Amino acid sequence: MLVPTSVFQLAAVLLLMLPGIVYTAVRRRLVGPTPEDQAFSVRLTRALAVSVVFDIAYVLIAGPWLVDLLSPRPGSNDALSGLTNRPRVAAAVALLLLIVVPTAIAALGQLRLRKPLLGERPLALAPVYHPTPSAWDQAALERGGAFVRVFTEDGHWVGGWLGAGAYVSTYPQPRDLFIDEEWKLGPAGDFLERVPDSLGVFVPLTGKERVAWISAPADQTTPPRLPVHRRLLSRLWARWRRRRGRHTPAS
Template sequence: MSIPDSITQVLVTLVLVIPGFVFQIVRIRMHGRSPADEEITTRILTAIAISTIFALVYVGVIGSDLTNSGDLQVQARLHPRRWAILGLLAAFVVPAVVACAYSWARQREWWAGRDSRFTRLFDRLTRIDPRPTAWDVAFNNLSECFVRVRTRDGTWYAGWFGGRSYASSYPDPHTLFVEVAIDIDENGKLGAPIEGSTGAVIDCSNADWIELLVSPEQVESGTMVGTEVPQ
């Protein structure tokens, strides 16, 4: 791959290649990875497709200005600051802002309902669920709740999954960070938050049961007596 040696080639590289990669990087950072993100060929093709969409939008918005500006190399020499700012906006700022807006919208309740309807329709048509694992389905946009985990050897762990908690995403191993650890006995009965707890990491790769409990009332009678949402 040759290095761009003219202003035109630099602009083509900025508009047709970089925006797609920037969009994907920000989206993955905010929304997690998918199976398609693991294949380098797929990521490159997706980046080119996204960049092409951005380029078409740019042409639709400022196409007339480009055709009336004469030779791009001459214009770039006459107004280097202007073209540098335009290149920065087109290649980095706009794709990053769009990716942030996309990720923010997907976390809203109104989008989640619409997205679930589209997902159900897609499933009926194709019988394929694009979500990588049940783990990602469970912890994507999860509200604050209690988490109860049982490993294959019968050991129980529990904690409060709040705003500062974290769940790994595909393809990383299944681990949880709960911001408050909660006492739990050998039968899975939750007690009080562990005094002085500043969080706990739970390795769920060996778990055979992971339960998400939005409120104590949702559990069978007596299971979470005395347990309150940590403040």
């Protein structure tokens, strides 16, 4: 692969590639990720093809003027003297041709005519795909401040409170869930009590689990806490077990 070694070569590469990259990025933002967008080679090929179309159109419309702008000034040995002598014009042209025009074309390509109803406009964007890649990405990120329970593949319930320290991984990473406050669950998935001294639990999701979110009571913004005496007893019991484990020789 050839790497640009001069400012002129770098500018040529940007002129060739950037319009297509901007166009495909804006279109993907408006339409949403299509199945073929998951392959980088497809996105790169599409961006290159679109850039070629834009470059040909620019040459047909304003070719002589662009050549004059890019040509060296008479008596100058600097290949970029045409740009450096008029930096504001060069910057405005670059902004227009590389950013504004591809963005506008991508947006106009998604406009659809429709029969306007009450209060509606005759033109509207018509996305083909939702920009969120999956239902999990849409739902999981909006379920903070609630209880969650997961019925695992091996038939066990895991759950707790999704607080400020919870974390959910989404596309393109494998799905998993960090519950920052673990709770004990009954056989039917009912929440019994919080696990003493819980620092959280990590739950990997392979696709066969069932995940349910349960809102807290209306008058409750934080999970209910155990009574003070039970919290103290549970902490003392946990410390005693840890110390006993350190002093008990392995069998």
